[in-house]
Amino acid sequence: MEAIKSFINTISYPQFSFTLSVVLFVAALKTKKLWTRTGGWIMLVLVTLFFAVGSLDENFRSVVAKPDNVPIVMMIYLAGFFWWLSMYKAIKNDEATESGAPTFEKSESEDKVFTWPDLVFSELICMVVLTAGLVVWSILLKAPLEEPANLSVAPNPSKAPWYFLGLQEMLVYFDPWMAGVVLPGLIVVGLMAIPYIDTNPKGNGYYTFKERKTEIVLFLFGYLVLWVQMIVIGTFLRGPNWNLFGPFEFWDINKVVPLVNVDLSEIIWIKMLGVGLPSHWLLRESFGILLLIGYFIVLPVAMAKMKYFKRFYDQMGSARYYTGVLLFLTMMLLPIKMFARWMFNLKYIVHIQEFFLNI
């Protein structure tokens, strides 16, 4: 048991868990059996079993059962359930379409029912059940109040509200200006821009996976693998001093991890070229700047010429294509930077402290 715990602790570190989750994400989308009722039940049982057995461990229990964190456990179930539900319906529809039958939504929309009682009654039931659930919750779990706020004593760890934990996790890898302003801004803008970029009419009013594979994979990657996973990491795995702790690891306030991150300029000028850092920022950061230019300007153009992406370019036209690709590349900057951190201890790609510009 201890061995399993320590194994889980080890693979919980983001360099493993993140890689693993990317692999699992791809594998899951390719495994059709997962998106059946049986598959869903098995997943439900496995996840529940993990929490149940895990709760036997004191450290695990103290984190998971904390009144602040209980909603995040529920969120894991909810996110999983809705992912499963959409995939389940999408795959059924895809199969139906393949055999020439209408989609479920299509056949269902032939029938008409009255708002009352079908809709209103079921809504009423939901309301009643939800109210009862909230009452029970509020009785059983006390409000997680702490001591009066104190300027001179910051709680350790200091955690943002759960919905900001993804942003807080990004701060590990990016400058506050990027992680706190630019990237969240682009997330909002990007979400608003989706309807204007993705004009593909397929999938309107019905679930489908086959007809919108790229769109769905892209969205789910950003939502599940990046956003939800970072909230989960921030909630359950970030302990004192924002150090990472496995789910079965004691939150030792004295834990020390080495901080030896270096900038891209240092890697290139000192490590590879063996000369000192140039004093002028433009020269010093030229490699990083070139890299970013290549990433954001050359790469989209090059991609448009590649076979796989060319059809999007053709379909969407250049304005939509470039906007979409820039947003996509910005999103991908996060996992790229994460991997670069784990592999090369990369601190910043461009580090111009002269203008507080750090990327």
Add this chain to the structure above:
Amino acid sequence: MAAPKKTPDRHYNFRGMNAVFAWSSIALLVTTLWMVWDDYAKPWKRFQAEFRERERQQLAAEAETEKAKLNQNEVARIQQDVANEEVTLEGKRGEFDELEATLIKIGKNLYAADARSRTTKSLLDTERFQYDSALQSGDEERIAKRRAEVERLAAKHTEQRNELEAITELKKSLEAEIKNKRSGLADAEKRLAGLRLGYDSLQERVAKLDKKIDYFLLNAPLMDFVLPALKIDQVILSGLYNDINFTDVDRVDRCMTCHLAATRMGFEGEEWKQPFRSHPRPKLFLSASSPHPYTEFGCTTCHGGLDRATDFARAGHSPIDDEQKRGWIEKWGWEKQKYLDTPILPAKYSEAGCIGCHAGNVWISGSELLDIGRQLIDKMGCYACHKIGYEAYEDLPRPGPSLRKVASKISPGFAYKWISAPREFRPTTWMPHFFFQPNTSSEENLKRQEAEIRAIVAYVWSQSATGEYAPAPTGDAERGQDLFDNVGCAGCHIRDAEAKRDDFFPQINRLHGPNLIRAGSKVSSGWLYAWIKDPKQYNPDTRMPSLRLTDQEAADITAYLMSSREPAYENLSIPEVDKTVRDELILSYLENNFTIESSHAKLDKMDEGERNRYLGEETIQKYGCWGCHDLEGFENAKPIGVELTEEGSKPIHQFDFGHVHDVPHTRRDWIKTKLMEPRIWDQGKEEVKSYKELYRMPNFGMSEREAEAVVANVLGFTKAYVLKSRRADQNPETAAIAAGRKLITSYNCQGCHLIEDQGHAIKSVIQDVGQLPPNLASQGARVQAEWLFGYLHDPSSVTMRPWLDVRMPTFGFKDAQVNTVVSYFQTRDKTDAFLSTPTVADPRHRAVGRVTFGMLQCAKCHPAGPQAGTAGVTAAELAPSLLLAPGRLRHDWVPEWIKDPQSFVRGTNMPANFAKMKDGSYQSPLAQALEAPMFASQKAEMMRYFDSEEELTTFLSDPDQVVVALRDHIWWNLSSN
């Protein structure tokens, strides 16, 4: 049963849906009820209901006792009277009926008349206003009309009022008539009620606590917002606040919601357990007449805890040990309040709560643990390394001896052995062990410490002045012992090889100075002789006073002290220093400031002596030796310890518990453990931490109770949560008293004297009560400020009690210090500083004084001259010569003292000649005594000053006159003789 048919216009199966709806509705109902119950069933309601019931039972039992005490015959007799009267009245029924009918009729008339009169009055008021308006308009016609109307209404109102008053009178007379006719019955009933008063009032209280239908209705869930019997009780405390970091909030204490008997008396018995016990010491706490009424001070101000909480756990109750914790978890659902910075102090440490308001009061009267703890902090010198920002700990002298001339006192070898382990040489010493502690026990660290000690000695010797002392003259050790015990040394010193420090708890005055064992192994006789003769020649700042010993006395005491030796200790060898280890240590200090290379270069340049001195200086820096010892080169160094001013408010997560898991995570346990085992948090870390990072707080060898006494104080060093204006130490009187007490503690006056009922430590050596130094109760009221000032500067100037062996030493006080003492005594005894010179008394007073002085045999104990006493009088009965009185005593005090000595000094041998009566007056026995034939000549002598015998008797019967006459005799007759 066939499956229900799915109707075409329904998407769902509605029988199923209805079932779901029904069940979910039931679930909602149940959860709603649960919610109501959860909100209603607060634990404090249970306590209130239980207490109410128990109080009712107790009252009912008391009522029964009261009933049993009633004289049943008396009750029966009066009841018979009542019955008789009732029969009599019944006979006159017709008469009464008629009267009452009339009364009803009059009542109706009265009502009507009253209504008429009121109506007219309001019309009149309106008309007056109209008249006023008319006057403003100047319209003559209107004015005349209005005036007429006002006059008419006024007349009408007067008439109606007359009518009303007539009816009222009539009614009153009728009522009086009825009452008069019933007076027999009323009287009997009154007598009955008087007899049953005690029982009835108890019954009434029981009835109030009876649970009737309204009790259940008013306390039912959802109904209890109207007027519940069970409700939260609270006091709002202005000026006593909660510091919630961004603002201060007045405290609102709700403890009495459950601790229902705390503010009341009568619940002290064994059967009353918490939370239903009365608060102890009601004269001091909580009661309205005490200095701390709960309506002004509340509970959490002193006890800590969350003021507004009404739940056992959330209030912050803290168990004292595991057993209590388990009991509480089981019984009250206790759980640790992680986020509560100020949990309730356990009963053992509850005195810590006093410090919030009394930090500046040096002795907190009535405390048990605090004061001994404060003395320990003082003696052990905690304040020397840890700043404690309270008046009591500021500007105190350094607790250890000066090292400026240490080279002339002891040998470097002795210093090495002493620093290594002071308690090895002198088990009672306050000097702690810095070296060879559990966290510095590896072989490498042992060597480092040897090098450090050697270096400290080298540094101190390099700075110290040297000097040679001629050997002491030969003395007689036996005589020396006698002197040591009786002349006053024993007030501060013991000489007992077996003594353990803890045995003196809580009377630690006797350990004020060192235990003088093994002096022969420590110092030279020459040094000791010179030191006890005049300590200030060695150290001008020493607190050790001079006892004005003669050369021979000093030689005798020296001989006595030097006779105690420990050859084994003298022969202990000192280990050789491992130079590699020492040099590594030096490098580690050098490398803090220089590069590794230049550090090595610097080291290479140093010779042996320089190396030792350099390491010595760094080591003294490291351990903060200058905190306790005056040391050249460290005069202005800052103390090295953590400041303790707000230690009691330090968040628990800032305490380092290291890898120690069996110490509960509370402030008090951390502090106590730290005091007893200062290096414990390094357990298992000696190998991991670098040598310089290891904890260095020294080990004082504290016993558990010593540690707890100190903890009680430190827990009280909290952030201020009491407005300054509400603190007890903020007025000039308390400040003057505090300053005096501080000095008195510092110079250990209580080693010899009894001050504020504490002290007389020397009593354990001086068995004869008559030889004890005096009790200084009422000293401020007793002696003149100028005299006291002079005496404290030079006690040899006057010999008040020539029969005493023990001497008041010469302390060499500065003027400011003497002023502090004088104003302490005067403020304490509520006396003004200066006094006018009394006028010369008239001959009559002086004559009466002379005669009564003789009659009362005052001279028997108060020798009139400098001789050592009178035959047949023991030392205990002797009193100072009265010749000194006019120059020494306050003339306003003397008569009061003669009248009632016990009220000034409890247990004094001065006889009380004037019996105190119950009403507080005094009676003089003299007038009566004078009738005895033996006093005939005295009578005759006095009669010369009186016109009649009656006048003399009146004079002598008045104690106030007699005591003044006695004073006048002492003042004007004795001194002029």
